[in-house]
Amino acid sequence: MNDAASAPTSASTPEPRSRARVRAPELQGRSWINTGGEELSLADLRGRTVILDFWTFCCINCLHVLDELRELEERHKDTVVVVGVHSPKFVHEAEHTAVVDAVERYGVAHPVLDDPELATWKQYAVRAWPTLVVIDPEGYVVAQHAGEGHVHAIERRVTELAAEHEAKGTLRRGPAPFTPPEPVAGELRFPGKVLTLPGGTFLVSDTTRHQVVELAADGETVLRRIGSGERGLADGAAEAAQFNEPQGLALLPGGEVLVADTVNHALRRLDPATGAVLTVAGTGAQWWQGAPTEGPAREVALSSPWDVAWFEGRVWIAMAGVHQLWTYDPASGTVAAAAGTTNEGLVDGPAAEAWFAQPSGLAVAADGSRLWIADSETSALRWIERERAHGGEDAESPGADEHSDGGGFLVRTAVGTGLFDFGHRDGPAGQALLQHPLGVTALPDGSVAVCDTYNHALRRYDPGTGEVSTLATELREPSGAVLAPGAAEETDSAPEIVVVESARHRLTRLRLPEDAVRVEAVAHRTQRAATEVEPGALRLDVVFQAPAGQKLDTRYGPATRLVVSSTPPGLLAEGEGTGTELHREVRLAGTEGSEGVLHVSAMAASCDEEGEYPACHMHQQDWGVPVRLTAGGADRLPLVLAGLDR
Template identity: 35%
Template sequence: MSATMMPPSAVDTLDWVNARGSIALADLRGRVVILLFWNCDDIHSVNLLPRLQRLSTRFHDGMVLLAVHTPRYTAQRQSLVVSKAAHRLHLRAPVANDADWKAWRAFGIEAWPSAVIIDCEGRVARLLKGEDLADDLEILVGNLLDDAAARDLRRFDAAPGVQGGEPQMSLRFPGGIALSEQRVYLCDSSRNRILECAPDGRVLRQFGSGTPGFWDGNLTDAGLCDPAGLALAGDSLYVADTGNHAVRRVRLASGHIETVLGCGRLGYDSPRPDVGARTLAISAPRALLLRENQLYVSLAGQQQIWRMDLPSEQVEVLAGSGLNAFSDGPALEAGLAQPAGLAYHGGHLLIADAGANAVRALRLADGQLTTLAGAGPWQSGLADGGADAARFAHPEALVSDTGGALYVADTLNGRVCRMQPSGRSNWSVQTLVLPQSLQEPAALAIAGRTLWIVERNAHQVHRLDLDSAMLGKFTIGA
């Protein structure tokens, strides 16, 4: 884009879901405006947001960040869904719902995330693309503001404010659950903590200070950031500490929290025998599975599944070429797309491949990755049936029962499905009939014939009796 080009007027007609009043680009002359085109379920957009918010704080007297959300799924065309996503991701900037892709098309955007930079005279200065655009953006914004100040064009008045928020509830965008015989563990994700609850919902302990950060310590003296997945074994509770790009371990006897994988910094390192697990920079661990002293980790940002041998602390890539792709075959050559939930079934590691809108199976004996149901990143939908017919929309969690059935949280369709083997190599998908609709079910657990459902956008946890189909709320109390 040329620096002499005026920005399209499509921005002025957007639905700003959290702004105080309407926003017009002409009213922002004298400031550098960053139009961030993003999607709340694109992991690269999510990884970029903290950097841009820090940049917005640094240039608070000269830069305006405007986050333009464009949908990938039908549910994301709703302004309420976009507003909740902004709250879940701690966005403190005005957020627009570009439901019909008008602004996206007007600016010629091709991929998430992309940033259009508008200078203090209201002209398009640059278009930057990709998760790593923040460094270039910081230099560019500084130069544009210096130039505007030298020409007496810079304004220093307040930027557009935001309003609204979520109701005060016991949980805020919960994102993970683990069960023992006497305890329920929940990721209170947007409050950066783990709650240990009694079967009646009483909160017994809190792990994590509640303030986002990355440090080890006991109970509330440790720092977590947007924890999303849990795995429990004996005295250890493992946490996918997504916002810190790390895996943590809670020693339940003492309450001590320590890091087992990741250095707390976003990166794309590959495991090597001579590199310690805690020095690796990784991207967005989302879910965990623990089996026979092997910890399986879904790395949404690296499009891979890793396995960590806990006694030796050795780490290896188990599946995924590292490219955002959708292909079957030998595990290290096959493609995954933002893998999330994990489960085990009959010698297979089952994967909720969220970005691929599919459920995948990795045969552990020979490392072959296959697709059980779902059609790929741009083939989302809502359909039951056999493997070829079934469609999902960003499934984020799954769990298997002792009878061989698999339950899937089809997150952006707002439903839970049951998958069952049909013949030697096929699976059938059927939506569970529930007495109420769900707002982004994002985590599942099972105990006997009770299925636990974490409803992220409603800030609630439910218990479903699989025999009677009765659905009850798990109430969290002090």
């Protein structure tokens, strides 16, 4: 989801593995987390294989990699040290307190370097979130991988390194320099979403403690906890069931609750009467490109479902992990992709052609006509609504739904411009700015409240006037909200709303003000150095070298895919679209000095070379590459998906 790094080779002409050894640059940043206050250097880690994980906590792909690394860390804990290098995208992510919170929130159990100025990022020529760099026990870089899906290859490499350096006498075994933080008391810890139950109590996803908690009407008193509190995937009674960082909650027509069990990549059904939990969708494994996108719900993989809502006769799922909306039909027990292409960005239109970027919050409009969407990575408020058929001709339009009345669905944007512009600015929706919103709440008057998470604010968008205003500030990472019981019937006074203040570990009750809060407008753009490229012809090369012991998997067709687009759209005169080669000749339009962003999405499938039933592996990454047209600039842009293996 970021700018691209220079690389030594292209996918079509990989260089041999034997190259000059490159000494790993020193680790530089503001401070260390999870080390008990100690600063670490590469010299301190000499003798063990080091995996640098360049991440930022807004990025769903980075969170996937954190989960991929957990088992590797455990299996190789005496020979491998994982070091997180936190490299922020959003302004809020550069706050040290926010990074400390994120480390706890996502259960990061290794040292983390807080690098707000991107010092170490630049030293390693990293251009993509996430990127993994492997350093051998003698302090040399031996591999670099951008994106997710590479841990299987890295594990094989670290196993080889352990054997090689034990034979050389350069391996030093021992535990990682990790000092866990002191546990903190409190009823909630980084709660995610909230739901009002018919009896007036609240159900809250207690995300970091892997539970769902019922609170009394006061929003504070714990009535019961559902889930053992241990990270896992287990059905059963309230005290035995297990969740893994649950988020969204939705009340089904029959009175049961659906839980988006995010890191388990599953939907769980909860019986409020008994607390019993049952998995109804997802396999427990993450969805990858090429996997089924519809079918029996327990047989189709999902990817980081973040929120759920009942709309148009079924459950809609904010599938943050693949930048889509899916649906789940409890009656038929099936799931299906409903909107989005899996490409990351902001593109409106027919549902099947739209682009999203980590949709993370859903709410049905007061009149039921549209589904509001907090599209977090584009800092956008969007919606989806039914496209009514005209004369029957639109019945087969992209995104048409077999259960509909003949029309498909359309995606529209109310606030937001794309992946790289954000801030806090009120006014006309076309000029307003948000910063990584995670929640939306439909208000009785037809407007929508937005949990503007990284601005620590509650914002309001009025479809009637097209205006955006600020309702409340000085919240702490609000991630979800719900109308207080009875608020939907209030017509003579401003309703009350209950907000999840995730980083304050509590619910906060607010009466919505009659007048907007005045704030000083600020605007930001994600800061990354633009790559200077020659106007006109440009060759894009995605570098992919199948890991040792693997080969490209062509059993079911092309093993690679490349999607290219741009912001603004006119930046690309030629070369936009989807293809199966990991290289593309494009033509850039514009005068010298013009700037824009090339959006590149790459996927490669590999399989083991040996075995009767070779395991399949998927490697994928999205880049947003800022470019500046400059005479004498580069005429080739290499992007590393997997390479530098030595």
